[in-house]
Amino acid sequence: MLSFGLVDWKAMITRKNMGRASPILMVLFTFGFAFGTYNLVTMVIRNRSVRNWVSDDSNGGVFFDPVVEMPENVKKLKNSKTPYHVALTATDAPYSKWQCRIMYYWYKKKKDLPGSEMGGFTRILHSGNPDELMDEIPTMVVDPLPAGLDRGYIVLNRPWAFVQWLEKAKIDEEYILMAEPDHIFVRPLPNLSHGGMPAGYPFFYIKPEQNEKIIRKFYPEENGPVTNVDPIGNSPVIIRKDLLEKIAPTWMNVSLKMKDDPETDKTFGWVLEMYAYAVASALHGVQHILRNDFMLQPPWDLEVGERFIIHYTYGCDYNLKGELTYGKIGEWRFDKRSYLRGPPPRNLSLPPPGVPESVATLVKMVNEATANIPNWETQ
Ligand SMILES: *[C@@H]1O[C@H](CO)[C@@H](O)[C@H](O)[C@H]1NC(C)=O
Ligand SMILES: *[C@@H]1O[C@H](CO)[C@@H](O)[C@H](O)[C@H]1NC(C)=O
Ligand SMILES: CC(=O)N[C@H]1CO[C@H](CO)[C@@H](O)[C@@H]1O
Numbered sequence: 001m002l003s004f005g006l007v008d009w010k011a012m013i014t015r016k017n018m019g020r021a022s023p024i025l026m027v028l029f030t031f032g033f034a035f036g037t038y039n040l041v042t043m044v045i046r047n048r049s050v051r052n053w054v055s056d057d058s059n060g061g062v063f064f065d066p067v068v069e070m071p072e073n074v075k076k077l078k079n080s081k082t083p084y085h086v087a088l089t090a091t092d093a094p095y096s097k098w099q100c101r102i103m104y105y106w107y108k109k110k111k112d113l114p115g116s117e118m119g120g121f122t123r124i125l126h127s128g129n130p131d132e133l134m135d136e137i138p139t140m141v142v143d144p145l146p147a148g149l150d151r152g153y154i155v156l157n158r159p160w161a162f163v164q165w166l167e168k169a170k171i172d173e174e175y176i177l178m179a180e181p182d183h184i185f186v187r188p189l190p191n192l193s194h195g196g197m198p199a200g201y202p203f204f205y206i207k208p209e210q211n212e213k214i215i216r217k218f219y220p221e222e223n224g225p226v227t228n229v230d231p232i233g234n235s236p237v238i239i240r241k242d243l244l245e246k247i248a249p250t251w252m253n254v255s256l257k258m259k260d261d262p263e264t265d266k267t268f269g270w271v272l273e274m275y276a277y278a279v280a281s282a283l284h285g286v287q288h289i290l291r292n293d294f295m296l297q298p299p300w301d302l303e304v305g306e307r308f309i310i311h312y313t314y315g316c317d318y319n320l321k322g323e324l325t326y327g328k329i330g331e332w333r334f335d336k337r338s339y340l341r342g343p344p345p346r347n348l349s350l351p352p353p354g355v356p357e358s359v360a361t362l363v364k365m366v367n368e369a370t371a372n373i374p375n376w377e378t379q
Pocket of ligand 1: 249250253
C-alpha cells in the first residue's frame, strides 16, 4: 500500500478508502502524471484514506482533482467556507434596473442559508454614472467603452467593466461569481470551482468545435486543440480572482477583435462576447468544470430540481391548457422583454395549471421580490 509504483488515478476516483488495509499514521507522497496538459497532482495519504490534496495553479494551467474525500485537517479547512464575491454587470436602463433589484433581493435571501458560499455583492454599473439604486444595491460605477467602440453591442462593455472593477475595487473574497441581472438564486449556491479550475455552465448554443475556422482566427493551432475552448460564456462562472485578472484584459481584446472581423461578427452575433470569454480563458490555459446544475433555463428546463440559478432569458408563452406556444404570444406569458421600459407590475398572474414547475417558480419568485422591494413601481 505504501509503495504505489503506478497509481491508477481512475480507480482512486471511485474508491474512497483505498488505504483501509494499512494503518499508516500519515504518509505524504507526491506523484505526477501526464494527463494532457494537466499539472502535477499531489496526493496525501492519511490514515485510512487516499485523498487528493491541493491543486495549485501558478502557471495559469489546469488541474485535475481526482479524488473524492479529504483528510480530517483539510475537511476543517473545507468547512470553513471559501466565499465568492457576486459581481453583477449592469446598466442604468430601466430594463436592467428592475432585474438587478430582483436579483439582489434573492441574493440577500439565500446568502446566509446552509450550503451557501456567497460573500459580498457588487453591481458593476457600466454606464458611467450613478443611478437611483446606489443606496439599495452595493454598486461600483465604471466607464463604458469610448463612444462608438461597442457599435451598439452593449455587452461588449462587460469585459471592460470587469477590467476596471478588478483594478479599482478592494475585493475581500478570493473567488468571484460573474452574474447577470436575469439570474435568480433559487438555492444557496456553493463555490463550485475547485482551486484553479473555475466552474461554468455549458450553453447548448456555444459550439467551438463547429466553428473551428473562426475560433482559429483567435486561438491559433499552437495553443492546442479547439476542444480546449469551453462551451461557455463568462456568466455564470465562479473563478479565482487572480485567474480572472489575467483573463479579463484578454477577453476584452478578443471581443473587440471579434467584433472587428465581419465574418466572426456575423456568425457569432449576439453570443460573440460569450465566445470571446471562452477563447480568452483557453488562451490562458484555463478550462472550466462544466456544471449543468449551475442554472436552469425556463421554459426548456421543466423543474428546478437540484439547480442553483434560474436564468429567465427565454420568453415563457403558454395557452390556457398549459401547452407551450414558444415563438407565438401565449394566452399566458412571462417574458422579461415585455418590460423594456419599466418594471413589471407586482403580483403577476400565475401560470395556468399544467405549466412546468420551473416557470411557476420563476413567477412566484418575481412576485415575492416585487411585493417586498419598497417603491417597486417608481424606479
Ligand atoms: C490588448 O490590445 C492592446 C492594443 O492592441 C495591446 O496593447 C494590449 O497589450 C492587449 N492586451 C492584452 C492583454 O492582450
Ligand atoms: C394578486 O392577484 C390575485 C389575482 O390574480 C388576487 O387574488 C390577490 O389578492 C392579489 N394579491 C395581492 C397581494 O395583491
Ligand atoms: C462546495 C464546494 O465545492 N466548495 C468549493 C469552494 O471552493 C473551494 C476552493 O476551491 C473548494 O475547495 C471547495 O470544494
